[in-house]
Amino acid sequence: MTNLSGVGDDIVWQHSSPRLQTLRQCQVALLGLGALVVAVGVPVVLGQVPLGVALGAGVVVCSFVASQLMSRRVRAWGFAERDEDLLVRRGVMFKRLAVIPYGRMQYLEVTAGPFERTVGLSTVQMHTAAAASDARIPGLPTAEANRLRDQLTQLGEHQATGL
Numbered sequence: 001m002t003n004l005s006g007v008g009d010d011i012v013w014q015h016s017s018p019r020l021q022t023l024r025q026c027q028v029a030l031l032g033l034g035a036l037v038v039a040v041g042v043p044v045v046l047g048q049v050p051l052g053v054a055l056g057a058g059v060v061v062c063s064f065v066a067s068q069l070m071s072r073r074v075r076a077w078g079f080a081e082r083d084e085d086l087l088v089r090r091g092v093m094f095k096r097l098a099v100i101p102y103g104r105m106q107y108l109e110v111t112a113g114p115f116e117r118t119v120g121l122s123t124v125q126m127h128t129a130a131a132a133s134d135a136r137i138p139g140l141p142t143a144e145a146n147r148l149r150d151q152l153t154q155l156g157e158h159q160a161t162g163l
Contacts, residue, residue, distance in 0.1 A: 011087065013078035019119045020139025021074045027115065028070050032063030079137050086126070086152065088135040098135040102155040104128045110145045124148050 036059045043052035072092045080087040088098040105126055112122040122145035123138040140148065 011080045011082075013080050013089070016074060016077050016137070016139030017121060017141055017144075019121055019141075021071060023115055023119050023121070023139075024070045024074055025067060028063060028067045032059060032066070035059045035063070074139065077138060081151075086135075088126075088137060100126055100128060100135055102152065102158070105152060105156040108149045108152055108156075110142075110149050112142065122146075124152075126152070 036056055039055035039059045040052040043049065043055060069092070073090075076090055076092050076095070078089045085099050085101045088100065090096050105128055107127050109125040109127070110122050111125060116122060116139075120142055121139050122142045123136050124140060124145050125136045137145075137148070
């Protein structure tokens with residue numbers, strides 16, 4: 001596989017927790033189940049059973065495809081801590097690589113929505129002066145997210161004093 005990012009192959013990439021993949025799969029399944037109930041239920045109530053079966057089959061196929069895409073999307077996230085900067089990669093079709101120098105980080109946030117909190121996951125969000133260079137790392141165990149935030153903050157302060 002060709003490395004289009006220009007980053008060496010010797011980088012050790014860290015990934016999100018497998019619990020993020022499980023969480024996303026559950027979210028896709030719940031959404032698919034709701035869509036299936038509506039897609040089958042409404043035509044059946046209206047007396048259009050064949051239409052309900054066809055719509056139901058379509059929802060099942062779409063849910064399967066969405067599940068596969070979500071799995072690939074979650075696996076595509078990665079980050080690597082280097083001496084001078086942090087690399088964050090993501091994307092399946094359109095791959096993105098953010099290189100964030102520690103000294104350019106303005107602040108870091110650890111956030112967790114209600115679904116993430118139920119499985120003990122958080123997202124680390126990095127903010128820089130350039131809005132386009134903001135990056136995030138989703139699906140980290142909360143303790144790891146807090147450790148990463150503290151470490152990146154310390155490295156950022158150290159790098160900023162050297163500027």
